[in-house]
Amino acid sequence: MDFETIYRTYKHLLFSVGYRMLGSVSDAEDMVQDLFTSLKTLDTDNISNLKSYLVKMMTNRCLNYLKSASKQREIYVGAWLPEPLITTNDHDSMGQVVQDETISYAFLVLLQELSSVERAVFVLREVLGYEYGEVAEMLNKTEINCRKIYSRAKVKVNQGKERNLGELGETEPLVKKFLHAVHTGNFKDFVSLLTDDAVLISDGDGKRRTALKTIFGKQRILALFEGIAAKGSLQGNWLPMLNNSQIGLVLVKDQIADIVICFDMDENRLQANQVFKMMNPDKLQHISSVLGCHKSSDLFVL
Template sequence: MELAKMYLAYKPLLISIAYRMLGSLSDAEDMVQDVFVAMERVQLGEVQHEKAYLVKMTTNRCLNLLSSSRKQREVYQGPWLPEPDIGEASESPEEQVVQEETVSYALLVVLQQLNPVERAVFLLREVLMYEYSEIADMVDKSEANCRKIYSRVKPKIQQEVGETSSSSIGIRDKVELVSSFLLASKTGDFGAFVHLLTDEAVLISDGGGKRRAAIFPITGKSRIQAFLEGIQGKNSFQGELRPTNINGEPGLLLVREDIPQLAICFRAALDHSAIQAIYFVVNPDKLKRASKA
């Protein structure tokens, strides 16, 4: 296959892998561009399995980047959250493929809690359904080791978000949730919204030291209500709070003077009966793409 056709055929898949690995769409896109630049120096006629070859290149480059950026995350100010994938449904066939391959924000958060090799093994097995022998070759581990890693990681993820292929919360519940938050942001009374949370719910805010955000997670319904009503009283929700699509699910985007200020995502409890976590992304570096949504 010619390189241009290969690019069109595999770019969406590779971006989806890199996004899951890195937690950043911007970095994922740059990574895939680098992969295809490197492919210009490869004798394509000698590549027998194009997809596997490209997936291995992308995975290895992600592992290398994560290893080099580990110290940056260790000194990151406050909690680190992934970059949300914000936007309306696209009419572009290529972007539609990316959206179909998207991962819920809740799962993306959990994936970032794994070490890079665990993340790679889980994604290659769970999402791409590679055989352990193929995964072992891609991550430079033994087949037995890859089996152990996967068997250890999958129960952890299921304990956090349940089955990775299922939606985190029903559409009707999502609409109610977004509507409740919108109303509360205008009135300042978050009582009805907080009623939709579990008793142990947590609110995590990521400002990266570039915008004001809670340095520590806020746990418990009463503390979350106090926090939300407190920042609402300081006009923190001033602007247009728009319902939007975030990682394939309804969320909210606050825009002020055409500049995205805050993305709000939700994670359901395992039984889907209530909300277990709220994610506030206010780091402007992670909202740059939202201005195009």
């Protein structure tokens, strides 16, 4: 198989591994490119199972990266959230990978709470469907050890209220109510679609002024949005978008993504129990570049 065919065949699979492991679009893309650069020097014809070999390479690169980046995470200012991934209305293959493998933004947040090894085992076993023996070979561990790691990760995920990706439009009422609230200044109807114990998590890494701690309860969330709206911080062009295969919102100012908001629904899928607010400019660069490369009709819904 020639190099270009290998690249087209496996780049999206490898990105999906990297994105889940790292929680970063840009880092996952860089990792994929670096992997294929190194692959040019290898004789792939002598590799018996190229797919597993590439996934192993990607997984181990991610583990090494996370180990080196652990200190940066420790000094991160406020909550750390994954980088949102915009998908398009057309048949964007990168977006299709994410949707087909059923991962919501909230589930991605949950994955980041696992240790790097737990995350690797969970992604390889639960998401990609590899057998324990294959996972053990990829991570240079015993099969028994991998079973124990997976079991431990599964318990943590279940405690975090594991759920499958819901229907695409289940967050649409929240988006519409939020857009109405931004225009009127009245957020009560929007907050009525949150559970009483809903939480709001913001990520600004100290580069933007935002809540450093989680906001608990819909009344406090109401007070927060009313306060920042009164200061004019929500002014701009709010647009509904496909974020990790769910409808969310992006605030665009001068063609640059300024804020991204997305939601996680409760088990009844009638109200949201989590609101995620991304304001870290470093994690919005990818979205800004996507905004400039696509027609608005390809990106925005409703």
